Amino acid sequence: MTMMFKPGRERYVPLFVGGDIVAQSILNEFVPFLIENGFTPVIYLPAYNPVKGAVSASVSPARHTFKKASKASKSMVLPDNPEIARFLKLERKILDEAVFPFLKQESCPDAKMMTPHQLAQKYGLTIKDVTNVNAPEFLDEIRSLKAKGLAGALSIRCFQIFKKPIIDLIKASNDPAHLDPETLGPGEPFFMNLHPGRLPQYRGVFSTLRAMADFARAASLYYFGATLHDVNTGIDTGLTYKMKGLPIKSDESLYAHNLRLVLVATKLLHEFVSEWQGLSASTNEMKEGIPLHQQISHAGDKAEYFTNPTNGEMDEMKAMGIRLASVDEVKTALIERYSVPGSDHAKRLEKVMDRWIADQGIDPGQDYAGPARTVAAFDRGPSVRSARRVVCGRPPVNDPGKPPTGTTGGRIALRV
Template sequence: MNKEHTPLRIVICTKRDLAGALILNQLLPRLGGDTVMVLLSDKTRPVEQAVPELAEMKFLERDLPMDTLFPLIDRLDDDGAPAELATFDGLAQRFGVPIQVIGDINGPEGEEMLRRFAPDIMLSARFSLIFRRNVFDIPRFGTYNVHPGALPRYAGLFAPFRCMLEGGDAIGCTLHRVDDGIDTGPVVGIGWLPIQAERSLLWHVVNTYGAGLDLFMTVLDGLRQGQGPDLQGQDRSLRVYGSLPGREAFDAFRSKGLRLYDPQEYMDVLRRFMPAESAVQLQAIAGAAAEKVGASCCCAHA
């Protein structure tokens, strides 16, 4: 059967941040004909405010784009040529997809919303909330997670950072089925992003997910033809679970000559969201905001 004749009902769960917007910009154009709903997490962990480097990354990934740049873009007149990439509001309009923030996906309201939507499959990619069985069992083909680390070695948080710190050659991006654990479910496959040491952590973070999203699209192609994915259980003896890094880890990262972010790389990403006729003004605003909060200083010590 031709895959175009087999539309699916898909829930995409991602994060309300820069990488989450990039994930949706990669996925939504490839899901034409499917019925899609997008759920966004917007969770901040206390340590992200306590560790300066984590606070800087939060500013670059969330505060500046979500609180300043995206609202400005959304208020612009849309008479000119559209930007290459769309904000969350822009994506909802461009693709006719409902996008909403959710605080508790496992509670009665979240569960009822998902049951009403009746998804065939659900994807988590950078989503900050943990799925419980009452929710991840709802889709008839299951719930899958795109994890930005090679499992089981890089389970947990900040996997690209840990891989770069340990001198890896490439960052793995694992597509696995969600089960009752955290990053423990059976694996569909692992895609790889070669590490470029001259590039920043943030560059690697926003580019790691692509390989996992490609694996998910392959799973969808198989499901449209009546074929489920081959799943391989993880070797739990090789599992290493990581939490958010502290000051010592960031000091070690810098001692290797690695950087948290690069201003030019960062602006190159933001520029793709900016309509051409307003790009100069928006870039000036973004640059001034970054300098005002001191985020640009992290380049000097990162």
């Protein structure tokens, strides 16, 4: 099998990154890893433009099995439930509208994380906002990267749906002999999506919240997780590379669960790129590539597609004691990542967030079905900056933690 890359040729990897705290945490971990392994990340920030009440005519509800959700859409649909809308503000909008503008004026070199523009500046990377990933002019952008040397692309909680033209363009092979759809051969351009949930059981949105609800109903050991899969024209239906999981904790909010997902999600990306890298670096002809597996539904599970939770579902989840996010835990998590707790910088950042929260009409004391809980300290891992000047306060605390060695039990065993 012929090699796609020659010595000295660039290896660009477009990263389509969502604006939520989970995607931004993964980005901070993953960019240094890619660079250390000889890749050139290109950061794309697709716009989050949900459509209120809209359903794409190109998707037939008959294609999916639904649990309480009546329709599927290829458009991001604005949630009708006020609690879900509040959560999305705290998980996504607060970064773009409050935290990042503040950090543009007042950065903190001692912070554990950087904004995407700070990352791009530090490593000399291209970063662009993208209104529509399927627009003809954006396809021209991808063609220019492909001409220079495109290793593949990764979607990390991207807020837009990719259509056939851009998928085919990114995955187009330089080796017409490679026709096996169930393996990714040496040098084959990849296009993978990091889905924040188990597949196929939790397709669609709010996968972790659905798993938390199932855990509460079953009252037994249960897992949430992340799946790295090939991008195709369906929604979360591509062949799976690998899945990793963590146990659900009844005392944690959805926000806290999502933050815990960063560790296993980043590990998935590292493993995939390392495997692809090793395969492509071989100078020998290879008969097998990276295996991509069919998604097999486990006993008792159905391949669901989930839309935003309904008002009835949210009432049920609140009655179960499931919490989405408190203002305090969100502010704590963001200060831990983008500032130094206790510093003057952190106090100014908190004031900015407080003003934004008040402007959004969010009640800081509203926490639904349980007391506020502080999110655990962020696990930096090995790939983020190890040394920093102490400028905006005291030195940051390093809590490296340990990745889980394995998980089994409940309804499914997940590889970690």
